[in-house]
Amino acid sequence: MSFRTFFLSLSASFGVAWLAIVIVPYFEMRSIEPVAMGEEATGTNAVYIPKRAGRVADGSQVYAANGCYLCHTQLIRPDYAGNDVFRSDFAGLVNKEEGIDTRRESNVFDFAGEKFAHIGINRMGPDLSNLAVRVEATYAKGISAEQWLYRYVYNPRLEPARSHSNCPSFRFLFVEKKVTGNPSNEALPFKGDKGEEIVPNSEGRALVSYLLSLKKDNPVPPVFDFKSTEESPTSAATPAP
Secondary structure, three states, X not given: OOHXXXXXXXXXXXXXXXXXXXXXXXXXXXXXXXXXXXXXXXXXXXXXXXXOOOOHHHHHHHHHHOOHHHOOOOOOOOOOOOOHHXXXXXXXXXXXXXXXXXXXXXXXXXXXXXXXXXXXXXXXXXXXXXXXXXXHXXXXXXXXXXXXXXHHXXXXXXXXXXXXXXXXXXXXXXXXXXXXXXXXXXXXXXXXXXXXXXXXXXXXXHHHHHHHOOOOOOOOOOOOOOOOOOOOOOOOOOOOO
């Protein structure tokens, strides 16, 4: 085999893979066509509009800059690729007594408003696709979901039940400042070195706002509402409690 043939074969091998994995998906993601809700199944034929609350763009950049995607995924795989859909802690919430089941797979609209889709590299930590739903329904007891996340970001091992967590502390996303007037609603429940209150900085606020936007409990068109024939969810469009 000549060097020219070898070089062309090598270029073609990598070029085709690069085209299929990078170029084609990039241009498809740039021009996502709107999808109708489907009047027969949902009672309305309005266009599906994904809802993302908070500082999504800024928070997504903070999330990426701190390498959160290295340990956490944001991808609920279809049932032929894994059991993600059947994990209520990952895919959604399940309460069959109340007829609630928000489990579903990820779709392209779940990453609307982000420059990059943080599908992640591995699951050293739990999947975060529905983090906000879990925090609001399960973790935050007696405090707001926002306050719970501030405490966790500052010290992931603050709660005894989470003393084994491998998540690093992001204390650099917080600042100490003197209390003038009433304490800040964002202040952590402990004082700084000189008695000052500890509050998140702009990046800390953006990150938590982004984390609070990670929820998949909104109604989706039937084309996105994938259900298994073995364990079909009752109603993936029912909002979480």
